[in-house]
Amino acid sequence: MTATGVLLMAFSCGNPNLDAEKPFSITYNILNRDGTKTNTVKQGENFIFSLIITNNSDEEWYVDHGSLLGSDLAMLYSKSSVGNDTLIGRAYDSAICSFQAGVVIPANGHLEINIPWIADQLLTKFPSCGLNANVNRMLPAGWYAIKLDGKIIIFRSDITYEIPLRAYNSSFQVK
DSSP states (O other): OOHHHHHHHHHHHHSOOTTSOOSEEEEEEEEOTTSOBOSEEOTTOOOEEEEEEEEOSSSOEEEEHHHHHTTTTTEEEEOOTTSOOEEEEESEEEEEEOSOSEEEEOTTOEEEEEEESSOOTTTOBOTTEEEEEOOOOOOOSEEEEEOOOSEEEEEOSSOEEEEEOGGGOEEEEEO
8 A cells, every 4th residue: 555545544534524424413593582493583582593513422522612613603694585695793792712622512412502692691502602792683574594604623532523514504584
């Protein structure tokens, strides 16, 4: 075997093909104030951006802080009938996180991140990070979109997965 073949084998072991079976799943939804997944929010009510990463393995995994914060988590867009969605804003301005390589996802457990559109500490869940919320207003009636961008990096000592996020975008209505 050539040196190039050995290098390709080493890289493929550390970065598995994402088409192969993954030991975790990701969901990204809008929740109402009660924490229930919804496609419709009542006008004048707050809602929550919810990202859940479920670990389906018997081993601990970690999520890279930077990849979570760089994923455009909690970005809101106004839907357009011509397909050009307009950015409204983000639920938070910045985050201050404890210095760690990653946030743990326990074996057979999950990591849940909840960020409300209108700042509310009781509804916010972002392990090991504090968020500086934007001053947002309640939304008028209409159609809206949530869009993740980039990738989330999930790792343990011997394996790293880079999960592209565009597949987790969705729409909801305020009425």
